[in-house]
Structures are given as structure tokens and as C-alpha cells.
Amino acid sequence: MIITIAGGGSTFTPGIVKSIALRQKELEVSEIRLFDIDKERQDKVAVVVDWILKEELKTNIKLTVTTDEKEAYSDASFVFAQIRVGKYAMREQDEKIPLKYGCVGQETCGSGGFAYGLRTIFPMLKVIDDAEKYAEKDHWILNYSNPAAIVAEACRKLRPNARVINICDMPIAIVDIIAESLKIANYSEIEYDYFGLNHFGWFTSMTHNGRDILPDVKAYMKKHKILLPESHIGKINEHKKANNRHAVSAWVHVWEAMYEMTEYFPDFLPNTYLNYYLLGKESVEVSNPDRTRANEVMDTREKDLFDGVEHFLKTGEIDGKAFYAGAHGDWISDLTIALKNDTRQRFLVIVENKGAIPNMPYDAMVEVPAYIGKNGPEVIAKDNIPLFQQGLMMQQVNSEKLIVEGAIEGSYEKILQAFTLSKTIPSARVAKQILDDMIIANKGYWPELK
Template sequence: MERKNLTIVGGGSTYTLGILMSLIEEKVTFPLKSIRFYDIDSERQRFNAEAAKILLQELYPEVEEVIYTTNKEVAFTGADVLFLQIRTGGLEMREKDEQIALSHGCVGQETCGAGGMAYGLRSIGDMITLVKDIRQYAPEAWILNYTNPAAIVAEATTRVFPDDKKLINMCDMPCIIMESYADMLGCELWDLVPEYFGLNHYGWFTRILHRNGEDLTQKIKDCIINQGFSATSNFIANEPSWQETFKNMQTMLKDNPEFLPNTYLQYYLYPQKMVAKEDINNTRARQVIDGREKEMYTICKDIIDSGTAANANLESDTHGVYMIRVAESVVFNKGYRYLSIVKNNGIISNLQDDAMVEVPASLYSDGVKPYAIGEIPTFQKAMIESQLGYEKLVVDAWFEGSRQKLINALTLNRTVINVPTAIKIVDDVLAANKAYLPQFFNDNK
């Protein structure tokens, strides 16, 4: 099997070493010749990359070249696959996003509501520039993007690159939810076949099948309603906020038992409850800064100082394995079936064609082949259309520099709705992001 060249964009991410452990676990089916790391923060990336060199030397010596750089030409030239995991503004701006929303009594979350809007506005420009630069140096490479908020990023990049069949937007959250289903049932994650529809972080599982054909949907519902639900993926299992999120699945399912919900629907269905449990001085972003970020820095430093990864507490995770299996599927034409974010074009027959929907698809070397969903029920359709209007208006606003469209967007978003509140949030978001969003500060905007 031909070995490939991988570039990880956002090499300073706290998720990078987990991805490397997943690459090591999957090296037989997705063998690599080289790994390159690219990040605009050279110092942050250095810790990850120097630790990675030691880790790979010990556990993946078949990788001939490991490079980390802030030079796009070096990072992208010759790449076969690129993983994109950028966070424009870093965790510090994420904390501001969450605090601004909470200060107005609204959901303060990374990808949902006002926080998701702010993060999305910052992400759009960098993502467009990145894809253009990648296509300059690696015109035939696969770009697998899981940068959040994926719905807004996918909407923007599809407008600018409508014909790029090797740019795939996706999210691992449904896969992580299914891992908990699998652990609850005593089977393997990769044995489960999902039927699903919605927008990113805004969808429903209609059925879960075992690959042997058995319909497991009712069994899963019964288990969640009668026993509760917990996060079992090692990617999130040790984080209290994620455990609380998965616990809320029981409430969502009891209140509306038709379909199995995505965890993120809690923010839209119970916004007041979500706000009430938050501490503006200890947001989820602050917990990551004080928790996972410090932990990963310490692990990297220990590996570098000791010259070995033998004592490091590292393991592969579902997030990394999922991305690698997607890459394997498209690079080696395997046709694996995973959820992907694609233009609707009749997939959901009673939803507008230009919606970026998240649905099952088979992934081949000639692109993503989504499965038809047909009509969806009135309740889910109405929810999706409101959220879709919000997402499209946010992207419109970024291209036009329109403050009014941001206000309209938040007015549609179920976490805000109230126009005076939307106005105040938009003004605060724009003030905090002036350096990132100059187009909103021209005359008459």
C-alpha cells in the first residue's frame, strides 16, 4: 500500500497528540511517509511537534520525515491529505465569546448561539485563505476540515469553492455519540450504521442499525430512558461538562421520543436551563485552558525533557480514528459510510437545495456520495429552517460587513430570539473582534 504525506493544519492544537496516537493505531490501513505540522503560533506548535518527533520515532519509525513550520509552501507542497483544525483567536477569544453571550443572559457556548456566531465570523476569512493557499501548493490534495463551527465554515467555503470535490467538511460528534451507544449495547462503534439528518450540531438519528441488519434504535432509546446515558469516549469521558451534556440526552429523549437527538440540541431546546448552570468566570473555555491545555503542555514537556514517550499517558481517540478512516476511504477508494456535510440538492426533499446538511454518505476517491433522506417531519423541518436562516445570514454578514444581518441572524437563533438582546450582543461581539472583522467598521455598515 502506497504511503502518503499528511499535513496537520493547526499543529499547536491540544488534540494533535491524540491524532498522532490514532495514526499509529491505524498505520497498517493508512500508512504515512511524512507528517508535517503547520501553525501560525510557532511556539505553541513547537511543544507538540518536538514531542511528536520522539513519539513517532519510538512508535511509528516508518514515518521518514517529520517537519513543523509556519511556512505554507513548506507545509502544503506535496501533501496528499490535510487535516484542518484551526481556532482563529485561540482559547482566549473563545472565552470572550462565551462570556459575552452569558453577560446578556444567553447561551455561552463554543459553536452554538452568539458564541458560535463570533467564532464562525473569525473562522471564515482564515479558512478561505487557507484553502486558496493549499490549492496553490497542493491542487490535488484531500482537505478534511473539522474546524468549528463546521456549519458556518461549510456554508462559507462552499460559496467560494463550489466545485472543489476534494474539500470535505465534517464533524466527529455523531461518531462520539455512537461510541456511547455501542458501549451501552456491548458492541463496536464501527459495527453501527447510522441513519441521520440535520445541520451540523443540529440533527437527529432516525435509526441505528447493526451492520448485520439488526435495528437497534428502540433498544438504544429504552436504555437511555431507563438507565440514563454517559460519555464513554476517552476523547471526552473525563470532562464533567461532557458528562452533564450526555446526561441531558435522557431528558431530550423523554420530552420528544421520536428520534435520537444530537447532544448540541440541548442548547436550543433548553436555553434557559443551559444558561442557569453556567459560571461566567469559569466558562467551558476557561476549563479547557486550566485543564486539557495545561495537561497537554505538561505531557509534551515531559516527553521532550525525558527524551521518551514511554511514560506519557497518551492513547488514540475516536476523533482521530474517525478522521483517519475518512482519509483512508477517499484516498484508497474504500467507500466507507460516514456522516458528511454536503449541499442538500434534494437529499432532504422538503428543504431548500442550497442548505448545507449533515447526512450519511459513502466516501470514494471521486468524492462524497450522499444518501437520499426524503421528507422530514414538520417539527424538525421548522427547527432546521430557522437555524439554517441564522447560519446563512451570518455568512452573508461576513461577506457584506452587515451588522443588521448579524442582528437578524441572532433573532432567528433559538438561544437569543429577542431583538434588543440581539442588538446588544452583536455590538459587543463586533467590539471584541474589531481586529478580526474590519469589514464591519466601514461607513454605513
Template sequence: MKKYNVLVVGGGSTWTPGLLKGMCSRKETFPINRLVMYDIDYDRQQTIGEFAKVLFNEEYPEIDFSYTTDKEEAFQEDIDFVFVQMRTGGYAMREKDEKIPLNLGVIGQETCGPGGFAYGMRSIRDMVELVKDVRNKTKDAWILNYTNPAAIVAVALQQIFPEDKRILNICDQPENLLRSYGRLLDMNERDFDPVYFGLNHFGWFTHLYDQEGNDLLPKLRKTILEGGFRPADYEQRDQSWLDTYAMVEQMVQDFPDYLPNTYLQYYLYPDKVLNKLDPEFTRTNEVQAGREKRVFEDCARVAEAGTTKDSNVVENDAHGEFILIVAESIAHNKGNNFVVILKNDGIISNLPDDAMVEVATSLTANGPRPYAVGEIPTFYKGMIEGQYAYEKLTAEAFIEGSYSKALQALTLNRTIVSATKAKEVLDALIEANKEYWPELR
């Protein structure tokens, strides 16, 4: 079996240990020849990199592993897969994404609303540079992108690199939901055959079939309405995530047709969610005090001890596992089914062809083969059209340096609505993002 050369961009992420552990557990089905981790933050990369050395020494000694902050070392001609999980601006900018809108009276969240807009404008720049760096070395490497907000990034990359068929934007939230359904029903999520439509962080499961073809969605709906909803790994989750999943019960009660993505709470109940958010202590602060602290302390402890024994560093392995099984399906032409982000081109027949939709698809060595959704009902069509217009205008605002389109985008977003408020928020975000955004005229 061929062994693959893999580059991880954003190797200093708190999610990287789970990805590395996944590589060890899947070394028979997705064998890796060379793994390079690249990050621009040396301290973060070193902490995770030294942990990786210990882990691989114990579980994957045959792998050729290195980590670097040198782009020339990282990007090579023989790369097969690039796993991307960048956070432009780090937690310092994420905190501003959340707190600036909140202090102006609207939702502050890292991928939704004005926070997602700010993050998206930053991410586009670095993702475009990354694609060019990869393609300067190889035309054949698969770029599997986790970088958020994936919806905006996907739209921008499609506009800038329309002929590049080896960029695949993915998100682990549908995978997390499938795992949560599996725990609720005492089933393996890989045994589900899901039907899903929407945009990233803005979609719905319409059916969830088992191996015998039975639709489990009615049973799931009933179970959620009677007992609530929690993430599959709820013992490891911070409180804000437990609150986020708990809102699914409300969404299913009000809109019982389908099972929603958790992020829809920000768009369906912006007033209710806003009242729960603390402008002085946002999810960024929670992550820094929680997962961030635990992961980096544990990685440093492993590196010093020289063993992973008693380590609890791997949390929420859905993130690491998902990108690996996606790569495996492509590498071995398995054609397994996943929910990923693709150019619509008629998949959802009553949405624009250029929309970057999130749907179920079979992933092969020749790329995605999506399953047709057909027409969707008026309510969902209207929701998606408004959100896609916001995403498209955001990408165009970056590409064209357009203040007008940036203002239009934020005015359309359901977390803001008011053009007056949108302008106030936009001007504050421009000031905070001078180092990262193009000049908007």
C-alpha cells in the same frame, strides 16, 4: 501501497497527539510518506512537535516528519491530504465568545448561539485563506476540515468555492455518539449502519442498524431513559461534557422519535442551560485547567524524557481516528459510511437545496455518495430551517460586511430570540472582534 503526503494545519492543538497516535496505529492501512504540522503559534507547535518526534522515533521511524510556522514550508505541490483544525483567536477569543454573551444574559458557548456566531465570523476568514493557499499549490489535495463552527464554515466555503469538490467538512461528534452507543450496547461502532439527518451540531439519528439489519434505536432509547447517557470516554471527560451528555436523557424523554445530537440542548432548553452556566468560569477555563494543562505538560515531559513510556497524553482518540478513517476511505476508494456535511441537493427533500446538511454518506475516491433521507417531519423541518437561515445569514454577513444580516442572524438564533438582545450582543461582539471580523456596515 501508495504513501501519502499529509499537512496538518493547527498542529499545536490539544487534539493533535491523538491524531499522531492514530497515524502510528494505522500506518499499514494509511501509510504516510511525509507529514508536516503547521501552526502560527510557535510555542504550542514546538511542544506538540517535539512530542511527535519522540513518538515517531518509537512507533513510526520511517515517516518524514517536520513542523513549522512558515507557510512556504508547509504548503507544497505534492500534498495529498490537508487536515484542518484551526482555532482563530485561540483560547483568549474563545473565552470572550463564552463570557460576553453570558454577561449579557444569553448562552455563551463556543459553537452554538452568539459565541458560535463570533467564532464562525473569525473562522471564515482563515479558512478562505487556507483554501486559496492549498489551491495555489495543488488542485487535487483533499481538504478535510474540522475547524469549528463547522456548520457556518461549510456554508461560507460552499458559497465562496462552489466548484471545489475536494473540500469535505466533518465533525467528530456523531462519531463520538456512535462510540457512546457502542459502549452502551457492548458493540463496535464500526458495525453500526446509522441513518442521520440535520445540520452540524443540530441533528438526529433516526435509525441505527446492526450487521443483520436490526434497528437498535428502540433498544438504545429504552436504555438511555432507564439509565441515562454518558460519553464513551467518560473517565477522561471534564464535568461540563458529562453534564452535556446527561441532557440526552431529557431530550429523548421529551422528543422520543429520534436520538439527538448533544448540542441540541442549547436550542431546545436555552433557559435551563443558561441557568447552569457560570459567567466567571466557562468551558474555556475548564479546558485550560484540565485537558490543555494535562496535554501540554505530558508532551513536554515526553520530549524531555525521550520516551512515551507512561505517557497519558492521548485523550478521546475519536477525533484523531475519525479523520484518518475518513481519509483512508477516500484514498483507497473504500466507500465506507460516515456522517459528514454536504450540500443538500435533494438529500432531504423538503429542505432547501443549498443547505449544508449533515447526513450519512459513502465516501469514495470520487467524493461523497450520500444516502437519501426524503422528507422529514414538520417539527424537525421547522427547527432546521430556522437554524440554517441563521447559518446562511452569518456567512453572508461576513462575505458582504453586512451589519443588517448579522443582526438578522442573531435574532433568528433560538438561544437569543429577542432582536433587542441580539443587537446588544452583536455590538459587544463587534467591539471584541475588531482584529478578526470585516467591518460591518
């Protein structure tokens, strides 16, 4: 079996490949292909991937590294799509332009997410079309290219018959943090229920060995005023004492906001990304407009990987920091096993609602649990959701639909409507100012707007 990773030059690629290789028996994978339009970057990432397959894990999995679509997709059974159009240079603009106007600057939320979505829609459609042309007839595309909600809506509207499953690993990353915080050895032992949109949802239940652990999570946050393991909290406190910039990392404030949001609205446990909508003003106040999350990632994960490659080429030694591996790759690989082996394991997926949440639109792309087997997701239906969550979700769904419609039609007005509708932007005037700056910054990436 062949697995192709579209966006092979990503810093996440080595960790994902390791997760695949560790499941070689269940997946029966014989070849992994890396595909990217940036040859120089992908070739560097491939150095680490090759070492993982041959030296660390000593597998017989063939590695192919290519910039040619036909070579990448021919006879592939699975395509993992993780494209980042414009790379981190454009992410930096997504985050810094809104902050200039006192609005949330984040890569997938608010106007930054809209900008990223407008760059990603049509390149993602090309991935779908190329896979349709060259891959196995019954191939699956597992898409976790951000912003997943906008990409999923575009796929629904423009490629309704595509064999695409849109996914996001953030809920499982939250569960992983909770497991570590509560000293639960294996996050996969935690069972949970959830509803929402991508980066916009709530956990409604969470159990371990049949015991409700949401009260434990809330008690832990009340004690520490943050949802992070004690080991992380200790490091943050050390950084604060040393006046180290890691103490004010953008992600620290996000995990602190989990406590505040749950105190205000205790019925459900929110996704971390709701911080940008429910505490947008406070998010802006703690943001550094000159150093955003994009800068943090470029100075850490990006730098670690490429410095690690250079070190390996000089010495033959791989630094442990050279690649990131964790729940991200494991979750995607386990989903692949469920599809291939028809296990009907339960996963969160982004799917067309079709009545799964009765009081949300039929064609809304919602994030809900589903059983995964060879025929794809079998969605687990929910009851009506409360008015507060429904109202927030409707505002977000409509703004994302307007982005997709605006991209298809080349409509400046619809894109402006989407920006104005976002809960992260206070007025139409500010929405227009941000949009006009973003049009200039995204020249050559966005469709032309009239």
C-alpha cells in the same frame, strides 16, 4: 504520500498523527507536516508527535514542522484543517459574553458559534487558496474546523469548486458513548442513519449485528437519566460526594439533556448539541458564567499536554495524559483511506443538499450519510423530514447564511439579523447587546461591520 495538518499546534494533533501512523500501510503515507502560525505552541506539540512517530510506533514517517505555507502544502495529497482562530482565550469570550445576558454560551452554538464563525471564515479560505496553489492537483481538504456549518456555507458560497469535504466527529463520538454504555466492544460495528445540520441533527436508526438497538439506548437513559457509560456515571457520583468541580462539568449536563430531549421527542435520538436549542434556558441555568467549558479545557486537556511536554523534556518520559487519542483521529484517518483507496465506505459528511432532503433548500449545507470514494461523497438521499425538525433546521440554516452574507458584505444589519434569528437568543434587543459586546471583544479578528 504527504498529509499536512493545518492547525498543527492543536492539542488534538498528537492523537490524529497516531491514528494516521497506525494506518501507514493503507495510507502509504511517507511524510506528515504540521503547519501553524503559532510557532512556539506548535513546536511544543511537535515534541509529542515526534515521540509518537519515532519512539512509540517506531515508524519511518518523516515529520516536518513549519510556519511557511509553501513548505506546508507543496505536493500534499491531503490537508487536515483544524484551525482555531483566537485560540481558547477567544473561545472563553464566545461563551461568557452571551451568558452575561442570560443566553447560551457555547463555542459552536448560538451567538458564541457565530462569533467563532466570523473569525474563521476568511482564514479557512486562505487554507483553501494555499492548498490550491501548492498541493497536488487532486488534493483533498478534510475540514473539521469549527463551527463547521458556517465554515461549510462560506466554502460553498465563496469557493464552490474547492476540493473540500466538511466533516464533524460528534455523531461518531455519540455512537462511541452508546457502544460503551451498551457494552458493545467496537463502535464501528454499529450502523446508523442520520439527518440534520452540523451540530444540529438526529439519528433515525441504529443497529448492531442487524438488531435495532435504539430501544436499548432509550431504556438505558430511562434507567440512568443520562447517556454515559456506567463507569463515567460512577466517577461523576464520586466527584459529587467529594464536592469536586468535575461533577458539574458543562459536558455532564449535556449528556443528561440527551435523556430529557428523547423523553419529549422519542421518534429520533438527538445530537447532544440540540440541548442548546431545545433546552437553552435550562442550559443557561446550570452554566457557571465565571467558569465555562473553555476554562475546563484549558485546565485539563491543554494543561495536560503542555505539562507533559515539559516533563518529557526534563525526564525523557511521556505521561499517558500528555495527549488525547480516540475516535476523533481514527474517523478522520479512515475517511482519508476511503478517499485514497476508493473504498466507498459510508460516512456522515456536510454537503450541499441538492435535493438529498427534499423539503430543505437546495443550497442548504446538510449533514447526511454518503459513500466516500476517490471522487468524493456520493450522498444517500432521504425522504421528506417531519415539520418539527424541518422548522428548527430552517431557522438555523437561515441564521448561518446571514452570518456568511454579513461577513462578505461587512453588514452589521445582517449579522444582527442572524443573532436575532437564533433560537438561543430571546429578542432583538438582547441580540444587539451581545453583538455589540462581541464586536469589541473580536476587534482585529472580525471583518469590519457597517
